[in-house]
Amino acid sequence: MAVRLQREPFDLGAEVARLTEGRSDTGAVVTFSGLCRDRADSGARLVSLTLEHYPGMAEEExxxxxxxxxxxxxxxDALVLHRYGRILPGEPIVLVVTLSPHRAAAFEAAQFLMDYLKTSAPFWKSEETDEGEAWVASKSTDDAAADRWRS
Structure with a gap:
């Protein structure tokens, strides 16, 4: 499994090709790619999203x-690739890829990893909109989705 944090945008197809090249043990590949939207939760037009993290600590977690x-x-195998820094609307933010012999495990593992990233990963987000700049609070819907894995 691989964890990668980077400033630069990534190429989803190239990342999946790199992870699956030469594999014969994989029957399922599940990908999730998150993109930066053009609207903030408030409805204001989003200019940019900035993600911050503590290097070293974030990779370890x-x-x-x-x-x-x-x-x-x-x-x-799996890949969790997360960007940090200033991200513009339409650009990729996160990529989760899971490989398994069967689809159910690949889907569930990908959902688990994304639910964790949305609720507990050590990233801090701020949005720059037409109306100003603000830190993004966690959402109760994300917390509820993550609760299903806590047992």
Whole structure:
């Protein structure tokens, strides 16, 4: 499994090709790619989204949750790629790819990883809109989605 944090946009197709090249142990590849929207939750036009993290700590925590995904499902490989810095509307923010012999495990592991990223990963977001700049608070709907994995 791999965790990568970077400023630059990524190419989803190239990342999946790199992860799956030469594999014969994989029957399912599930991807989730999150993009920066052009509207803030308030409805204001989004100019940019800025993501901050603590280098080292963020990678360690993401690696920990990847290990948990591997212990729960028969994952043969995975990638969690998350951007930081200033991100413009339409640009990619996050990519989760899970590989497994069967689709159910690949889907569930990808959902688990995304639910964790939305609720507990050590990133801080601020939105710059037409109306100003503000930190983004967590959403109760994201917390509810993550609760299903806590048992």
């Amino acid at each position: 993401l690696s920990r949750i990847e290990a948990e995904a591997r212990s729960r499902w028969p994952i043969v």
